[in-house]
Amino acid sequence: MNPIIKEITANQVKHNVAPFKVGDGVRVHTKVREGDKERVQVFAGVVIAHKGSGIHETFTVRRISYGEGVERVFPLNSPNLDKIEVEKDSEPGKARLYYLRDRTGKAAMAVKVKRYDAEAAAKA
Secondary structure (H helix, E strand, O other), rough: OOHHHHHHHHHHOOOOOHHHHHHOOEEEEEEHHHHHHHEEEEEEEEEEEOOOOHOEEEEEEEEEOOOOOEEEEEEEEOEEEEEEEEOOOOOOOOOHHHHHHOHHHHHHHHOOOOOOOOOHHHHH
């Protein structure tokens, strides 16, 4: 990226975002303006993609709503993004989980969940 553009956008990049990765179950709190009122709306689902860097960083969250798959792309540095909560930690086998689009039911949200291993933690 051009150093001039990087310098201009450096103060707009958020640094206090909760660390999450592809495959994690997240709750994304977004600010929604309706007329002169503002409220926070929550979109919960599984992160299936994380792209870009710097000011252009985005992530895609997928959930099943009334039997239909719904995906939403969020710019990570948007001022309308209030906060991101990680509900479920996971160990994905791929960088993009687009194969979840072909699945239905419980399998559509099935990503290998990270388990806490006391023995491995004691050895480390």
